[in-house]
Amino acid sequence: MTSDNTFNGFPKETVKFYKDLKKNNSKKWFEAHREDYDNFVIDPARSFVSAMGEKLRKIAPGVHAEPKINKSIFKIHRDVRFSKDKTPFKTHLGLWFWDGVLPRMECSGFYFHLDPPNLYIGSGLYMFPKEHMAEFRKSVVNDKFGSQLVRAINKITKDGTYELGGNRGKKVPRGYDPDHKRADYLLFKGIFVGLAAKIPKEFYNVKLVDYCFNHYKKMAPFHYWLYDMIERI
Numbered sequence: 001m002t003s004d005n006t007f008n009g010f011p012k013e014t015v016k017f018y019k020d021l022k023k024n025n026s027k028k029w030f031e032a033h034r035e036d037y038d039n040f041v042i043d044p045a046r047s048f049v050s051a052m053g054e055k056l057r058k059i060a061p062g063v064h065a066e067p068k069i070n071k072s073i074f075k076i077h078r079d080v081r082f083s084k085d086k087t088p089f090k091t092h093l094g095l096w097f098w099d100g101v102l103p104r105m106e107c108s109g110f111y112f113h114l115d116p117p118n119l120y121i122g123s124g125l126y127m128f129p130k131e132h133m134a135e136f137r138k139s140v141v142n143d144k145f146g147s148q149l150v151r152a153i154n155k156i157t158k159d160g161t162y163e164l165g166g167n168r169g170k171k172v173p174r175g176y177d178p179d180h181k182r183a184d185y186l187l188f189k190g191i192f193v194g195l196a197a198k199i200p201k202e203f204y205n206v207k208l209v210d211y212c213f214n215h216y217k218k219m220a221p222f223h224y225w226l227y228d229m230i231e232r233i
Helices: 012-023 027-032 034-056 130-141 143-157 183-187 208-231
Strands: 093-099 108-115 118-125 163-165 191-198
Touching: 012 027, 012 034, 012 108, 027 034, 034 093, 034 108, 034 208, 108 208, 118 208, 130 143, 130 183, 130 208, 143 163, 143 183, 143 191, 143 208, 191 208
Parallel strands: none
Antiparallel strands: 093 108, 108 118, 118 191, 163 191
């Protein structure tokens, strides 16, 4: 990274920070290494968000890429109030580029997730709000919209590079036919497509932006379907 905040890749220290954090997940350790977090995680993440946002606007002109914590950069502190796991910090870096006028977690978008030694990049909506859930189910059983969804997913996942994921219920929701030809999609409470792989060599240089963009572009038909669905709410 240069003084003008141009993105030139994440440093190797980014990966080292998260590997060490997994072994030392405590407030004491984090405070002793806060400067590393600021220099090797937050600074390059901000530069990446800005560069990635500029690139993503080629396929999603209204995408939000805001290089701030609790905007495009997920905070590192865990909410442990209702968790048995009381470790205070997330041991991964999450970045979010959302597309739409609703609050960021109510929009479909493009996700970046570093969890050494792996990198996950995906597109979708992790958890449907109530209104989204209702519209999603209506769209799934609609002949036009449901068929469009299946075609988009099949196009993206057909060669096995990308996988469909999401939180799923065990039973088709009440009021819907469990024998419907797209009943399996009715189980989703959030839905996304993505690629999980070892950290690529591009992670450490400017080519990471193009690397991610090329994958996001292939996932775009799925994002467009979700974007249009949300527009119908």
